[in-house]
Amino acid sequence: MTSEKTVAGWIAGAARxxxxxxxxxxxxxLEPLRDAARDAAVVAVATATRGAHEQFVLQDRAFRFLVEELGFRTLALEEDWTTGLRLDAYARTGRDDPAEALRDAWLPWQTAEILDALRWIRSFNERHPDDPVRIIGLDFHATREAAYDAVEEHVRRGAPGRAAELAGLLAPLRPSGPIDEHVARYRALPDKQPLIERAERALALVRSLPVDPLAVRHAQAIADFHHLHAMPVLDIERVEARFAESILWWHEQTGAKVVYWGGTAHASAGEAVLNGELARGKASRDAAPGPGPTRTNAGGRLRRRLGARFVPIGLTFDHGAVHGGVSVPSPPAAFGDAVLGTAGPPHYLLDLREARTRTDGVGAWLRAPAPVRVIGPGYRPGDDAGHNVQGGAPGTLFDVLIHSQEVTPARPLP
Incomplete structure (x- = not known):
């Protein structure tokens, strides 16, 4: 109890x-973000839930600050690669209806708050046509025809003599009809290996040709789609690795600094055991609470590669209501983020970097491994204590915290 009082006292004095x-x-x-992120190549904004209005607003505000004050120019989403292409096209050209573009997105992204963020990006790009913000998707669970069209166009331009060969390899793989129906048909096949081999041969062909490196990413998404849906359970290691690889690849190819919007389970910096649902992805939404696999998440991989040039910002909350009005109580006392609700203003920012080295109760709290709350779209209030990530401590998972005492539901698109 003394330690909790020490931490609460520190929060009361340090919270902005x-x-x-x-x-x-x-x-x-948000000015403290300037010092925390001035030398960063990638800043992750890791949210405890994607169902709360305040968390969407705070991640958007942090993004706008990083764009306007520190020159970040890419938004990386835990969203399908091909949906990212469509959102990026809107951001660059304005020729699409952003609300309609979001209809292809993962359901938790289909909110008025995300629509506001997209419109702001488009407005920024209109004001900065020679220095635009780009959008990329990191996932591959719903790879649509856009990836097939794009890779074939790249090969027609760069290696026209091999275009027919590539088209022949891809023809049996191409989605037809709604993507969910295509996924269901593929998952129902008793033998998926011939299609996986086709996708891998197409990827090897594109890699061997003198084409834009972006073509390889399109082909990679196609191959990853076929591997992912051939697995009886979600291959979380492959997903985490590809999230990190895609961010690093984009940064290295473009030189742009990247803001990564992800869930705590994926975007925090550490080894993690994910309990409850996997907090993203259709294959995981009905998973029951219980111990999950230990794995290095995307944020942990980015920390290994970039060191201090990767800055994870954690968005946490104490209690409130999320998607659909589902009520969420304060986290159990044993959770590492529980003490955040005992002090401080309604919404506040804490810089954890220097406090991690303290030798008192504050330093001990920041370094002590403890569960940290994760509330995904499959959250069940009766299993509240099981919805968390383990394997890290508040001060190892995050460099900065932005905490809300109470949250309200995000506003879904009509």
């Missing part, structure tokens, strides 16, 4: 109030 009502307006309250 922030706004969480709307993403518009001044962002001077």
């Amino acid at each position: 109030p922030v706004r969480a009502g709307t993403a518009d307006g001044p962002r001077t309250d």
Whole structure:
């Protein structure tokens, strides 16, 4: 109890109030992010839930600050590669309806708050046509025809003599009809190996040709799709590795600094045991609570590669209501983030970097392994204590925390 009082006292003195009502307006309250992220190549904004209005607003506000104040120019989403292509096309050209583009996105992204963020990116790009913000998707569970069309176009331009060969390899793989139906048909096949081999041969062919490196990413997404849906359970290691690889590849190819919007389970920095649902992906939404696999998540992989040039910001909350009005209580006392709700203003920012080295109760709390809450779209209030990630401590998972005492549901698109 003494340690908790010490931590609560530190929070009361160190917490910096922030706004969480709307993403518009001044962002001077986020000024501590300047020092934390000035030398970063990748900043992850890791959210405890994708169902709360305030968490969407705070991740958007952090993104806008990083874009306007520190020159970040890419938003990486835990979203399918081909959906990312469509969102990026809107951001660059404005020729699509952003609300309609979001219809292809993962359901938790289909909110008015995300629509506001997309419109802001488009507005920024109109003001900075020679220095635009780009959008990329990191996932491959719903790879649509856009990847097939794009890779074939790259090969027609760069190696026209091999275009017919590539088209022949891809023809039996191409989606037809709604992507969910295509996924279901593929998953029902008794023998998927011939199609996996085709996808791998197409990838090897593209890699061997003098084409834009982007073509290889399109072909990689096609191959990954076929591997992913051939597995009886979600291959979380492959997913985490590809999230990190795609971010690093984009940064190295473009030189752009990247903001990564992800869930705590994926975007925090550490080895993690994920309990409850896997917190993203259709294959995981109905998973029952219980011990999950130990794996290095995407944020941990980025930390290994980039060191201090990877900065994870954790968005946490104490209690409230999330998607669909589902009520979420305060986290169990044993959780590492439970003490955050005992002090501080309604929404506040904490820089954890220097405090990690303290020798008192604050340092001990930041370094002590403990579960940290994760509330995904399959959250069940009766199993509240099982929805968490383990294997890290608040001070190892995050460099900065932005905490909300209470949250309200995000606004779904009509």
